[in-house]
Amino acid sequence: MKVGDLVNNTHALDRSGLGLIVEISKPQLTNPNACPYRVQWINPPPGCPAFSWNSAAWLELIDD
Numbered sequence: 001m002k003v004g005d006l007v008n009n010t011h012a013l014d015r016s017g018l019g020l021i022v023e024i025s026k027p028q029l030t031n032p033n034a035c036p037y038r039v040q041w042i043n044p045p046p047g048c049p050a051f052s053w054n055s056a057a058w059l060e061l062i063d064d
Helices: 026-030
Strands: 006-009 018-024 037-041 051-054 059-061
Touching (some): 006 037
Antiparallel strands (some): 006 059, 018 037, 037 051
16 A cells, blocks of 8 residues: 555544545554554544544555
8 A cells, every 4th residue: 555545444433434544554554453544534423533543454545
């Protein structure tokens, strides 16, 4: 995944849907337990943050 990719949230405890990757923490990419992808959610539900850090396991890349 790269900055600018459209992703869908698949994490059951996070109610956000579609978002864009806006930042990648390169040092965290080598840590299998890290959340290196900062996602800006397009339309976050009430009470949810506009941004969150996520693991690749929680994100589904949407095809162009």
